[in-house]
Amino acid sequence: MLNTFRIISLIEGLSYLILLFIAMPIKYLGENPYPVKIVGMAHGVLFIFFAIALFITISKYKWDKGFGFQLFVYSLIPFGAIVIERKIKSL
Template sequence: MFSFLNIFRITALLEGVSYILLLFIATPVKYMLHDPQYVKMLGMPHGILFMGYVIMAFMLKKDMNWNTKQFAEVLLASIIPFGTFYIDKKYLKSLKNG
């Protein structure tokens, strides 16, 4: 059985991977090889994962007892490459959950 925290962790992982693929593979292919196919293919899933990450972060804020600085860090991580991996390691991985 998955807890909401585990679902958030999975979403954060997928959002981070999709962002890295979009930034470091799809975008260079689009501009260097003039092939927007990969950006089109990865753009929508990444956008959905990004929105899911942000919404779930708001939903978890109270349960996780994040102060304003920590919450801002969690949100900022979604727009920084590899940021969601950092948040997982710093705030989420060490927690015991069901």
């Protein structure tokens, strides 16, 4: 489950970066809202998968709830997936 969580975390983090740094500029600079609709929906679904995987991983490995909350907060910031990966590797 840990490897699954790590993969979901990285994919979700990548979708967030694509949304912020590719789709959003296309929307506002190129005046085309469709990339945000598509990438935004995909990112939303991936974020839900991330949250579920995080909950399952916290339960299975009996991580401290504070550590789980910290990982959740990191998922909300750009490049947070990199920090999450480092935190998990340091365990």
